[in-house]
Amino acid sequence: MHIVDGALAAPVVIGGAVLAAGGVARGLRDLTLEKTPAAGILSASFFVASLIHVPIGPSSVHLILNGLAGLVLGWAAFPALFVGLLLQAVFFGFGGLTVLGVNTLNIALPAVIVHYLCRRGLARGTPRIAALWAGMGGALAIALTALCVGLALALSGEAFLPAARLVFLAHIPVMAVEGLLTAAAVYLAAQVKPDLFTTVQGPQR
Amino acid sequence: MIRPLALMLALAMAPLPALAHKVVGGAYADGALIEGEIGFSNGDMAADALVEVFDPAGTRLGGTRTDGDGIFTYRPTAAVAHVFRADLGAGHVAEFTMSAEEVAAILDSPAARAAAETGQAAAPTEADGAAGMAGNPSTFPLGPGPAATAAAAPGLSDADKAAIAKIVRDEMRPLRREIAAYREQNDLQSILGGIGYIAGLFGFGFYIAARRRLKA
Numbered sequence: 001m002h003i004v005d006g007a008l009a010a011p012v013v014i015g016g017a018v019l020a021a022g023g024v025a026r027g028l029r030d031l032t033l034e035k036t037p038a039a040g041i042l043s044a045s046f047f048v049a050s051l052i053h054v055p056i057g058p059s060s061v062h063l064i065l066n067g068l069a070g071l072v073l074g075w076a077a078f079p080a081l082f083v084g085l086l087l088q089a090v091f092f093g094f095g096g097l098t099v100l101g102v103n104t105l106n107i108a109l110p111a112v113i114v115h116y117l118c119r120r121g122l123a124r125g126t127p128r129i130a131a132l133w134a135g136m137g138g139a140l141a142i143a144l145t146a147l148c149v150g151l152a153l154a155l156s157g158e159a160f161l162p163a164a165r166l167v168f169l170a171h172i173p174v175m176a177v178e179g180l181l182t183a184a185a186v187y188l189a190a191q192v193k194p195d196l197f198t199t200v201q202g203p204q205r
Numbered sequence: 206m207i208r209p210l211a212l213m214l215a216l217a218m219a220p221l222p223a224l225a226h227k228v229v230g231g232a233y234a235d236g237a238l239i240e241g242e243i244g245f246s247n248g249d250m251a252a253d254a255l256v257e258v259f260d261p262a263g264t265r266l267g268g269t270r271t272d273g274d275g276i277f278t279y280r281p282t283a284a285v286a287h288v289f290r291a292d293l294g295a296g297h298v299a300e301f302t303m304s305a306e307e308v309a310a311i312l313d314s315p316a317a318r319a320a321a322e323t324g325q326a327a328a329p330t331e332a333d334g335a336a337g338m339a340g341n342p343s344t345f346p347l348g349p350g351p352a353a354t355a356a357a358a359p360g361l362s363d364a365d366k367a368a369i370a371k372i373v374r375d376e377m378r379p380l381r382r383e384i385a386a387y388r389e390q391n392d393l394q395s396i397l398g399g400i401g402y403i404a405g406l407f408g409f410g411f412y413i414a415a416r417r418r419l420k421a
Binding site for chain 2: 031032033036037039040043044047048051083084087088091092
């Protein structure tokens with residue numbers, strides 16, 4: 001999931017960095033007092049979850065939890081995931097500092113997309129319906145991330161279809177696991193702390 | 206509530222195949238040659254991968270291929286920094302540099318000079334390899350061992366020295382690999398350190414946000 005230093009063409013790296021900076025700035029404006037602790041904990045979850053790598057074929061997969069981060073945080077997922085990625089790059093050399101922008105974009109943009117697609121379903125349904133939406137959101141976030149990674153590789157000259165297909169196929173098991181995990185987490189949250197998806201969001205935009 | 210749960214789940218699953226799957230590689234002096242290896246941090250080696258060699262300015266100096274164990278050799282000709290680069294596909298690129306001083310030391314080593322001399326005197330194939338660089342085959346003829354070996358055992362023939370050097374290299378290889386794997390290990394301290402950084406950062410953000418709200 002993490003693209004390493006030197007695998008991408010310079011325009012892709014720069015473009016990714018600019019877009020990611022914009023996303024982080026937008027996210028920081030959204031990071032209210034209520035959301036900050038949640039953002040910290042989701043950032044830490046992402047940081048740890050990404051350390052569990054399971055090799056599949058020539059690539060490797062790991063849980064990302066960006067769907068869950070997006071559902072809870074919205075735009076604030078950008079800074080949360082950025083911090084996680086930055087520390088992974090510094091501590092473990094996953095990805096790299098130059099491709100940090102592209103990696104942030106690949107992981108945080110799907111989170112934001114999923115947030116906008118699923119927030120209505122989360123806010124009004126019963127816990128069961130919320131869990132259903134969350135499951136779809138969690139799986140969709142991974143699918144979109146795989147697509148973004150394929151796209152980034154394609155823009156750097158690798159043939160899009162083989163690269164994207166490989167990344168996508170490798171992530172089908174992750175999509176299933178993430179969907180279930182996100183659904184379980186949201187089901188629990190909807191039962192014990194139903195206001196997580198309404199008050200923490202602040203005023204609806 | 207759910208987030209600690211997710212965190213606990215992640216931690217509970219951590220001892221499972223907790224392998225970082227990144228590309229690792231390294232190059233070191235090997236008599237008159239540069240020997241290097243490329244593989245993934247889970248222990249798989251990159252077999253038969255094209256390794257290209259550049260100088261720092263990006264000019265291509267040559268290329269070689271890894272053998273079945275992910276090991277390649279390259280004979281340097283100029284005392285500049287050598288950048289080794291191998292594209293393993295799907296976003297996996299190995300790139301590492303050997304500094305100009307190290308390369309100069311190889312070119313300057315007694316082994317390199319001896320290799321050039323004995324190559325010219327005894328083995329024409331080696332002289333060809335040293336002079337022509339034709340393709341830089343990955344199984345390069347081994348040069349005689351380092352000067353220390355020669356000094357310690359003056360009675361040995363060149364063939365003996367080469368054989369001893371080869372044995373020592375073969376014995377060292379698993380050790381090198383072990384060290385490379387050890388260096389890639391994610392120990393608990395770094396993970397906890399990372400979590401600490403995250404807590405601190407967001408705590409700081411929380412503080413700023415709270416101050417701003419108090420002022421307003």
